Amino acid sequence: MITGAAGTGKTSVANYLRKQYHMMKVITHTTRQPRPGEQNGVDYFFETPTSMNKLHLLEKVEYDHHLYGSSMEGLQRGWQDGRDDVIVLDTAGAITYEQQLGTKVVVIFLTVSNVRVLSRRLYSRGDRQAAIHSRLHSAEYQRDLTLPDELAGKAHVIVNDDWQVTREKIDQLMAAQQR
Ligand SMILES: Nc1nc2c(ncn2[C@@H]2O[C@H](COP(=O)(O)OP(=O)(O)O)[C@@H](O)[C@H]2O)c(=O)[nH]1
């Protein structure tokens, strides 16, 4: 399970785990608009508020004025062929999952040494200026910059300043899990 503020590299780490360790990325649902390059059913299931409300979600949050939630159908895809799942959540969702699944789940909290790099990363990812502004000023983004007390001592904190170093830390974590 990967959590942390916008731009800290959650999606990058999830994609790395998918490619390098053949994990199944859990596709969650959102009412926000797709970003350039995002595909329905790959990055998210893009929903309307009406279609979102019809889903049987395990948990649901509001983040920067949009709804996000995870469904049983999304989670079961990985279980069918015995692969480990990787899911990307805000810290509220991460707390919910950690409390429900306990030791069955490995929690990674991503952060950076200097938060000012985050807006640049969102910009280079192709996010629109207005979306970046709204995101950086949202209460949820501000909250997710800090490891919540509920995850202290449970989450593996990785400072993602340098992608090469982050990859090595993920590899070490994976090796420790397999022991
Ligand atoms: N609790 C919860 N959070 C989710 C879910 N899907 C995505 N998120 C989180 O919602 C937040 C906003 O996601 P997104 O708009 O893709 O922005 P990003 O963090 O900049 O990639 C991120 O913290 C995601 O991890 C979900 O199903 N449940």
Ligand SMILES: Nc1ncnc2c1ncn2[C@@H]1O[C@H](COP(=O)(O)OP(=O)(O)O)[C@@H](O)[C@H]1O
């Ligand atoms: N260590 C890093 N150094 C520079 N850019 C990075 C690093 N890690 C991720 N990125 C880039 O920053 C942007 C945001 O990363 P992303 O994985 O989408 O973050 P999140 O899912 O947490 O919002 C992407 O364009 C990604 O390629």
